[in-house]
Amino acid sequence: MTELMLKYFRTKQKEVQKEKLYNTQCPFCSMQCKLQLIEQSVVSRKQYKTVGKENPTTQGRLCIKGMNAYQHAFNRERLKYPLLKVNGEFIRISWDQALEQIKHQFTKIQEEDGQNALAVYGSASITNEEAYLLGKFARVALKTKYIDYNGRLCMSAAASAASQTFGMDRGFTNSLSEVSLTRCIILAGTNIAECQPTIMPYFEKAKENGAFIIAIDPRETATTKLADLHLKLKPGTDAALANGLLKVIIEENYCDEAFIQERAHGFNEVKDYVLSLKLENIEEITGVPIDQIRKAATMFGKEATGMIFTARGVEQQTDGNAAVRNFLNILITTGKIGKPYCGFGAITGQGNGQGAREHGQKADQLPGYRSIENDGHRSYVADVWGVDPEELPRKGVSAYEIFEKINEGEITGMFLMCSNPIVSNPNAAFVKTALQKLKFLVAVDLFMSETAQLADLILPTSSYLEDEGTMTNVEGRVTLREASYPCPGEVKHDWQIIVDIAHVLGKEKYFSFSSAEEIFNELRLASRGGIADYYGITYDRLRKEGGILWPCPETDYKGTVRLFEEKFAHHDGKAVMVTVPNKSVVPKEDVCKEFPLYLTTGRVMSHYLTGVQTRKSPALAARNFESFMEIHPAAAANYQIPDQSLVKIESRRGSIIVRSKYSESIRPDTIFVPFHWADSQNVNVLVGAELDPVCRMPGFKLSAVKVSPFH
Known part of the structure; x- marks a missing residue:
């Protein structure tokens, strides 16, 4: 050779x-x-x-x-350069040109239409640093009150319920390590097997250890198969079902009287209300047989320890806040909170659903879970930011209501970061129409999403492989996402984009950051003393410890594994119980002759949110390449729907076309459609605009519809 x-x-x-x-x-x-x-x-x-x-x-x-x-x-469709829409077509421009466009258009809009004519719409998939910076950007650089984010559509019901009941919201009151040793578990409206598959071993271990698991869901799922008892309720009747459970618990004397006396307000009012109810009426409302209600209540009541977990099935309702509060009433009544192997878990949907709602993206919030309406909170954060508290805007409106403001002409420009609202919001056709009325829409994204297609300017952002920063997971554990892969093309990180825009708007002194860690160090200070106190957490600690549960007020503090062991977060240390009526104060759609079926929505394992990312993954797209309608064979026969055929689903808002899929695991009066697809398969076109009066959550999980073969 x-x-x-x-x-x-x-x-x-x-x-x-x-x-x-x-x-x-x-x-x-x-x-x-x-x-x-x-x-x-x-x-x-x-x-x-x-x-x-x-x-x-x-x-x-x-x-x-x-x-x-x-x-x-690594998909070839990744956005790599700024794109400006000219005569209906996108052309590549430089970053300097893009920033000048933003400066010109944003300045012009605020001069013509007022300070609040600009809105910021954020995301629960961005890092804590970027969520924090986006809130600061809205209030300091743009001085607008209109900022909210897509997490409003995910976690707002549970977050507000926990805040009202306990005085604070951290998704889990305990660490996941306690799940395997609890004696009874209620999984209410959560399909963790498909939505959070890597959490399942905790619950499987609990069952191996003898825990009794109760699942509440209109469908049989991979999660309900784990359960010992499945309560297959009518969609939207979770609050009434919780009242039935409470009634049995109180009547059978499974109350922890000492705990209630020492640590809660409002029990007597709740007791009087639920004892006035009849289980026969609750059975009629929910469709759950009385014997099953009794068995579930007895099992949870008699066991020494227990945990309740809620997710979107309970929360994405126009009474989602009240329904979650009623499940928290059960925990307080039985004394199963603040103790080992007892507690509550709101199973967060989005990657940073917890952290993104703690540091200023919500309309009414400042960093550290502070209130933008509280003068003391405003003064503290203003001091950290170096601005006059009087200059900070007051609260704006929720995510969906921003689009109503656009439609009314009050908002005429928007900065949209890493979200796809024309697919993810209810009444989706209206949202699209509203966005088309904007004078100037800037979209920051990885791909040309359905919403980005409507933008006047698109800015390319980095992926999880490229963008370093902290995330707060389902437990409330802050983690450091290392990310060192080089950005493709001219892609920038979200935080760099925000900093660059702030600089061209003349606000560089408030945004002089050169790394994610620098931003995190300011976030630590801004959160110090707040409910979500991150002050004691540092990048060095996160690298060494792998993650820290907040609150963590000092650098030598290990983090808080279990909340409420001695007191709740209200000023007097007590939890607040509240009477929850069987029927929502916001009327829910009921089935009728014209629209005889309940529609509920959810996820499939291979996709995430609106599918913009997962549909760009060949391995994931191949598993579910189109949407579908899950329907009971008996219901399908009534409407002449063959299996695996195209079907038209109609509500009072619009219609979609998907493929039928027979399933005997769903109630005959209910159909299920996943929400990961757009355009003619976008199920949120069918969902109404009514919002929970407390948390402003839309009612994704209940719409009245009709179905017919599509020819």
Whole structure:
């Protein structure tokens, strides 16, 4: 063999063996699993493999989404350069040109239409640093009161219920490690097996240890199969079902009288109300047989320990806040809160659903879960920011209501970051029409989403592989997402984009950041002394400890594993119970002759939110390449719907076309459609605009519809 050939083969051998490792976290659900991307250079191409990394929450587990997340990050359709719409077509421009466009248009809009004519719409998928900076940007750089985010559509019911009941909201009152040792678990409106698959081992272990599991869901799912008892209620009747459980618990004397006396207000009013109810009426309302209500209440009441977990099935209702509060009434009545193996968990949907709602993206919030209407809170944050408290705007409106303000002409410009509201919001056709009325829409995104297509200017942002920062997972555990993969093209991080815009608007002195860690250090200070106190958390600690449960007020504090052991977060240390009526104060749609079926919505395992990212992953898209309607065969026969056929679903708002899928696991009066698809398959076109009066959550989980074959 010649020397030249040997040299050639040695070179090729080195290429095959070349390997790079990138540590990061999954960009999808709230488990925030740690992972490592292995990039191998094989001859002239690259191959990728994902492996899980040890961490306190998921111990190295990954699901199908996490294993394939890299596919969307490397998709050829990634946006890599700023794009300006000219005569209906997008053209590539420089960052300097893009920033000048924003400066010109934003300044003009506020001069013509007022300070609050600009709105900011954020995301629960961005880092804590970026969520914090976006809230500061709205209030300091733009001085607008109109900011909210897509997490309003996910966690607002549980967050507001916990705040009202306990005085604070951290998704889980305990760490996940306690789940496996509790004696009774209620899973209300949550399909964790598909939505948060890596959480399942905790519940499987609990069952192995003898826990009795109760699932509340209109459908049989992979999660309900784990349960010992499945309460298959009518959609939207969770609050009434909780009243039935409370009635039995109180009548059978499973109350913890000492706990109630020492640590709660409002029990007597709740007791008087539920004892006035008849289980026969609750059975009629919910469709759950009395014997099942009794069994569930007895099992939860008699066990020494128990936990309740809620998710979107309970929360995405026009009485979602009240329904969650009623499940919290059960915990307080039985004394199962603030003790080992007892507590509440609101199972967060989005990757940073917890952290994103703590530091200023919500209309009424400042960093650290402070209130924008509280003068003391305003003064503290204004001092950190170096501005006059009087200059900070007051509260604005919720996510969906922003689009109503656009439609009315009060808002004429928008800065949209990493969200797809024309797919994710209720009454989706209206939202699209409203956005088309804007004078100037800036969209920051990875891809040309359905909403980005409507934008006047699109700015390309970085992915989870590229963007370092902290996230707060389902437990309330702050984690550090390492991210060192180089950005493609001219892509910038979300925080860099915000900083650059602030600079061209003349606000550079308030936004002089050069790293995510610098932003986090200001966030720590801004949150200090607040409910969500991150002051004691640092990047160094997160690297060493793998994650820290807030509140963490000092750098030598280990973090708070279990909340409310001695007192609740209200000033007097007591929880607040409230009477919850069987019927929502906001009337819900009921079925009728014209619209005889209940529609409920949800997720499938292979997709996430509006599918913008997961539909760009071939491995995930192949598992569910189109939407579908799950329908009971008996109901399908009534409406002449063959299995695997195209079907038209209509509500009072509009119609969609999807494929039928027979399932005997769903109630015959109910259909299910996932929400990951757009355009003619966008189920949120069918959902009404009514909002929960407390938290402004739309009623995604209940619409009255009719179905017919599509010809």
